[in-house]
Amino acid sequence: MIRKIISGNEAVALGVKLARVGVTGIYPITPQTTIIEKLAEMRAKGEIETEILRVESEHSAMAATFGAALGGVRAFTATASQGLLYMHEMVWWVAGSRVPVVMVVGTRAVGAPWNIWNEHTDFTSERDSGWIMAFASNPQEALDLTLQAFRISEDERVFLPMMVGMDGFILSHTKTNVLIPDQDQVDDFLPPRRQPYVIDPEDPIGMGNIFPPEGYMRLRESIDSALRNSEDVIKEIGREYNKKINPLGDYSTLNVSYKLEDADYAVVLMGAWAGDAMEAVDTLREKGIKIGMLRIRYLRPWSEKEIRSALKDKKAVLALDRSTSFGRGGGPLYVEIKSTISDVVPQIKGVVSGLGGVTVNKSDLVYIFNKFVEGLKDDVIWYYPKEVGKIELRTPRDIE
Amino acid sequence: MSLGLREILNKHNGILSGTSACPGCPENMAMRMLGMGLGKDVVLVVVAGCSSVIQGNAPYNAYNFPTVNVAFAAGPATAAGLARAYKQRGKNATVVVWAGDGGSADIGFASLSGAAERNDNILYLTVDNEAYMNSGGQRSGSTPFGAITTTTPEGKKENKKNLPLLMIAHNVPYVATASVGYPHDYIEKLKRAKQVEGFRYVHVLTPDPYGWLFDPSKTAEVAKLAVQTCYWPLFEYYNGKLNISPESLHCLDKRTRRPVRDFLSIQGRFKRLTEDQIKILEQYIDSVWEKLKSMLDNQ
Ligand code: SF4
Numbered sequence: 001m002i003r004k005i006i007s008g009n010e011a012v013a014l015g016v017k018l019a020r021v022g023v024t025g026i027y028p029i030t031p032q033t034t035i036i037e038k039l040a041e042m043r044a045k046g047e048i049e050t051e052i053l054r055v056e057s058e059h060s061a062m063a064a065t066f067g068a069a070l071g072g073v074r075a076f077t078a079t080a081s082q083g084l085l086y087m088h089e090m091v092w093w094v095a096g097s098r099v100p101v102v103m104v105v106g107t108r109a110v111g112a113p114w115n116i117w118n119e120h121t122d123f124t125s126e127r128d129s130g131w132i133m134a135f136a137s138n139p140q141e142a143l144d145l146t147l148q149a150f151r152i153s154e155d156e157r158v159f160l161p162m163m164v165g166m167d168g169f170i171l172s173h174t175k176t177n178v179l180i181p182d183q184d185q186v187d188d189f190l191p192p193r194r195q196p197y198v199i200d201p202e203d204p205i206g207m208g209n210i211f212p213p214e215g216y217m218r219l220r221e222s223i224d225s226a227l228r229n230s231e232d233v234i235k236e237i238g239r240e241y242n243k244k245i246n247p248l249g250d251y252s253t254l255n256v257s258y259k260l261e262d263a264d265y266a267v268v269l270m271g272a273w274a275g276d277a278m279e280a281v282d283t284l285r286e287k288g289i290k291i292g293m294l295r296i297r298y299l300r301p302w303s304e305k306e307i308r309s310a311l312k313d314k315k316a317v318l319a320l321d322r323s324t325s326f327g328r329g330g331g332p333l334y335v336e337i338k339s340t341i342s343d344v345v346p347q348i349k350g351v352v353s354g355l356g357g358v359t360v361n362k363s364d365l366v367y368i369f370n371k372f373v374e375g376l377k378d379d380v381i382w383y384y385p386k387e388v389g390k391i392e393l394r395t396p397r398d399i400e
Numbered sequence: 401m402s403l404g405l406r407e408i409l410n411k412h413n414g415i416l417s418g419t420s421a422c423p424g425c426p427e428n429m430a431m432r433m434l435g436m437g438l439g440k441d442v443v444l445v446v447v448a449g450c451s452s453v454i455q456g457n458a459p460y461n462a463y464n465f466p467t468v469n470v471a472f473a474a475g476p477a478t479a480a481g482l483a484r485a486y487k488q489r490g491k492n493a494t495v496v497v498w499a500g501d502g503g504s505a506d507i508g509f510a511s512l513s514g515a516a517e518r519n520d521n522i523l524y525l526t527v528d529n530e531a532y533m534n535s536g537g538q539r540s541g542s543t544p545f546g547a548i549t550t551t552t553p554e555g556k557k558e559n560k561k562n563l564p565l566l567m568i569a570h571n572v573p574y575v576a577t578a579s580v581g582y583p584h585d586y587i588e589k590l591k592r593a594k595q596v597e598g599f600r601y602v603h604v605l606t607p608d609p610y611g612w613l614f615d616p617s618k619t620a621e622v623a624k625l626a627v628q629t630c631y632w633p634l635f636e637y638y639n640g641k642l643n644i645s646p647e648s649l650h651c652l653d654k655r656t657r658r659p660v661r662d663f664l665s666i667q668g669r670f671k672r673l674t675e676d677q678i679k680i681l682e683q684y685i686d687s688v689w690e691k692l693k694s695m696l697d698n699q
Contacts, residue, residue, distance in 0.1 A: 023484045025477070051484040053477075056514030060477030063470065063511070067445070067481025070468060073488050075481070089471050199466050199482065201441045201493035206461030208469030215458060 002180050008139040008171035011178050012078065012104050012164075013038035015146035016050065018186040019102075022073025022193075023051045025064035029083040030116050031168035032106035036078060050076075058083035062090035062103075069099045070207070072198040074150060076101075080168060081108035081122045088126070094161045095130030095223060097208060100153035100195050101161040103131075104146060106172040107271075109356040116168075117357020120271060120323035123165040124299065124332045130223045132162035132230055133300040137256075137274045140178050141297075142166045144241065144249050147186060151237050154194045158230045160223065165299075167272040167322075169357075181245045189244045231301050254298040255306050259285065263292030265373050266311050268337055269320040270296040273360060277320070280365035289373055296333060307340050316347035318372045322354040329380040350380035360385055412439045412464070419462040421454040424616025426606030426623065428454060429580045430527050434496070435464060436583075437590025438523075442494050443482060444468065447475040447508060449500035450534040451527065465496075473508045475499050476515035479522040487521070494523055494594055501528040501542035504603075505561045509541075516570040516599050523593055523600040526563060529608035537611040544631075545684060546677050547669045549611070555672050559684045565691065567601040568637050574600040575637040580607070581623030582647055585634060592638070605632045613668025622666055629663040630685055633692060642695045651689055652696075660685060 006014070012035050016024065026036035042048045053064045061077045068075040079087060084105055094101050107123050109115040120135075127133065132152060136142040142164065149162040166172060197205065211219060231254060238251025250256070258278050260266060269277055274295045284291045294310050311317050319338075321331020328335050330350030338348050351368055354360045364385045414435020421428040427450050434442075444465045446452055452469055456462045470478045475497040483495045504512055504526040515522060531549045532538040539549040541561040548555055567575045574596045578586035586604060593600040607622040609615065614622055626632040630651035636643045650656040660682055664670040673681070 022488045023481060025481060049488075051488060053480055053484055054518065055477050055480070056510055056517075059473055060511050060514060063474035063477035064481035064484075066470070066474075067468070067478035067483075068485040069481070070478075071482040071485025071489070073485045075485075090474055093471050093474070199443060199468055201443050201466060201486070201491060204461075204464055204466050206455060206458070206463065206467040206469070209455050209458050209461055209467070210453065211458045 001182055001185065003177055004180055005175045006139065006178050007034070007173050007175045008136070008142045008166050009034040009106065009173065010038055011139040011143035012146050013042065014180055015143045016076050017042060017048045018181065018183060019074060019147060019150045019190060021050045021076045023053060023065070023068030023075050025053045025055055025061040025077045027055055027058050027061040027083065029058065029080050031108055031172045032078040032080045032104065034172070035104060058087040059090055062087040062094065065101055066090060066094050066097070066099065069101045069195070070199045072193070072195070072200070074193050076103070078104040078106065080106045081110055084122045084126065085110060091126055091129050091131065096219070098159045098196055099161065100159060102146065102149045102153055103161070103163045105163055105165045106168045107165050108168040115356040118168040118170055119355045119357070120165065124323040126163070127299055127332060130160060130227065131300065132158065132160055132227065133165065134162070134298050135165040135270045135296065136171060137272055137295060139171055139176050140249065142171060143178060143180070144246055144251065147190065147245070148237055148241055148251065151190050152230065152234055155233050155237070156194060157233050158226055159196045160226055160230070165271070170272040179246060179248065185245050189241060227301050231303055234298065253306060254301070254303045256295040256297055257310050258293040258295070260292035260294060260310055263290045264315045265289070265291040266294055266314045266317045267291065267320055267369060268294045268296060268317060268333055270299065270333060271322060273322070273354065276362040277365050279362050280369050283366050284369055284373070291369060291373065302336060304340055308344065311341050312344045314345050316349065316372070317341065317345050318349045318351060321350065321352045324352060324355065334380060349376045351383050352380065353383040358385065412436070414464050416462045416464050418456060418460070419454045420456050422610060422616070424609045424619045425454065426529060426580045426608055426619050427451055427527050429619065430604050430606050431463065433580070433583050433587055434590060437587040438494055438496070438594050441492055442496055445470055445475050445479045445482065445495065445497045447497070447499045447503040448472040449503055451498055451500070453534060472503055473511050475503060475508055476511040476520070476522065476524060480515050480518070480520040483521045497522060497524045499526055501526060501530060502532045502540040505541035505563055513570065516567060516572050516601070519572065519598045521598055523602065526603045527606045528603060529606045529611060531611045533608050533611045545681050546673045548672060555677070562688065564603045572599040572601060573597070576602045577632065577634050578602060578604040579623045579627050579632055579634060580604060581620050581627060582634065585645055585647060589636060611669065614666055618666065625663040625666060628658045629660045630657045630689065631660055631663050633688060635692065641699055642692065644692065652693060654686070
């Protein structure tokens with residue numbers, strides 16, 4: 001095991017190497033591009049055996065990855081934003097096929113208008129697709145979750161594809177200290193690939209042809225129950241990962257609590273800004289305010305059990321979304337949290353911020369958390385940091 | 401089938417009984433012949449189209465090959481992924497994409513072009529019934545000028561997109577055209593394509609009784625007329641060289657071509673064509689043959 005200062009994207013590329021991936025379908029899109037560049041570079045140097053399939057679109061990147069997975073090898077791809085939306089059809093096709101595949105999403109805003117900066121909406125928009133969905137909060141976790149993703153996805157109790165999200169630029173391009181496991185450690189943790197069926201030339205099975213309505217509906221139900229039952233599998237694999245690979249990480253739960261136990265107030269969020277949020281929690285705690293944080297690490301499965309027991313006795317809960325669910329005011333976390341705890345928590349509020357790369361720093365979070373504890377009038381607010389000010393939207397009609 | 405093909409047929413029957421195809425279905429014929437041409441060690445990737453339906457409902461499947469069904473535009477990339485997986489596992493397999501003209505000329509064209517440019521080790525087959533027949537016969541990029549479809553009730557205003565020539569322009573190792581009216585020629589070409597490494601493209605004309613509006617007993621006859629009237633040229637492009645297939649050699653000289661009217665009049669979809677419009681179609685056929693001839697002259 002060694003330590004190295006590397007970016008989230010490099011950490012993921014190393015994870016792919018260590019997982020002995022057979023085929024990678026690649027197509028560039030900011031901010032994940034340096035993952036696939038790194039893989040291509042490692043392949044050119046002969047450091048990895050992975051076949052690199054340089055396809056002509058993200059739709060094909062997912063299709064190529066799907067084909068390779070059906071053909072019996074470990075398969076990986078990475079994307080973001082428009083790319084994820086472009087492959088959306090294949091994302092669903094892969095889940096419906098119950099074939100293990102791993103993808104990393106370096107999250108980014110969705111157009112129009114063009115915006116290459118961080119936001120989670122690309123990732124969260126796939127929450128109904130039938131994939132296991134984890135989200136990292138630092139480069140170490142991006143590596144750890146990528147390795148665990150192969151194991152979880154290929155577990156016979158799951159057999160579903162898994163995607164790992166990480167904040168574009170904030171994690172993908174920021175270098176931090178990362179613990180990189182040795183190949184033997186990973187080989188010990190990650191057994192040879194398993195999958196529910198392999199398409200082999202000598203075995204004339206068919207997959208994906210027309211299912212009559214009842215069979216189709218049963219298949220959909222099987223995806224739902226596999227996803228919900230994956231919770232225990234994820235914890236079991238997480239514990240093994242703690243033991244065999246990263247004793248410093250804690251993967252024995254799906255989601256991560258910070259100073260929640262005695263808290264009256266709780267903030268729920270996902271991704272990299274958890275770091276600033278923990279500092280903001282500490283600042284409020286210094287003033288005697290009992291506040292804590294719950295970081296959603298798994299958007300799917302959505303652990304109702306964990307989330308309810310973490311939040312059930314709170315006076316008020318604030319869901320902080322870096323993502324939108326248009327027409328619902330708040331973002332997806334707000335909607336999910338409300339549906340999970342509204343019978344036990346009297347006040348649930350939502351803040352949407354950080355969209356399209358809007359920088360939300362610790363002082364903003366301190367401000368938001370204070371306002372929340374004082375009592376927000378509205379159920380949901382869209383917060384613009386002071387530096388950004390109020391942005392005037394100009395429509396074509398205004399310009400006339 | 402009484403074409404002296406029994407011997408080959410027995411080697412590998414590509415299609416089993418109990419398909420959901422319409423009577424007289426040309427795609428059924430093309431699939432049966434695929435088995436005769438390629439034999440075993442074949443994996444099929446089928447994109448959306450009549451062939452997604454013809455194979456029947458799960459848990460059964462009438463295709464006697466391992467079959468992967470996939471979204472409309474995803475055939476070539478899925479096949480490329482499979483081919484790479486087999487390469488990694490040291491398995492011998494011919495991965496075949498089976499797509500209709502809509503899947504090839506329209507929605508899947510970028511993916512087809514990408515796989516060709518990369519020279520992925522797959523065999524791509526276009527079964528061309530010249531419209532979106534599975535959804536009821538809407539025009540595609542491969543529908544010919546003048547043909548009535550459900551979305552061109554007045555007759556299509558544009559010429560057919562010439563996919564085989566486009567694939568030759570991609571510089572791939574092997575391109576061939578075929579017609580279900582000439583099984584020997586088609587099967588020979590499949591056999592040759594199987595031996596080639598890299599990207600192979602075979603485009604087979606599959607006249608559809610229900611979209612082209614002719615009697616279902618006449619599928620093979622219409623498929624022959626398409627070739628005899630030089631509407632559908634049969635050729636092979638191999639090792640950088642174009643070869644006109646024997647069935648089409650007479651087309652090189654305009655005087656020996658059978659009149660295209662013989663092909664048009666047997667179908668209902670051209671019934672509104674005026675004399676002037678038939679001329680436009682003839683000009684298109686001429687232009688294709690001029691291109692082929694100039695390629696022959698320059699090689
Ligand atoms: S519509 Fe045509 S191609 Fe499709 S199944 Fe029927 S006969 Fe075959």
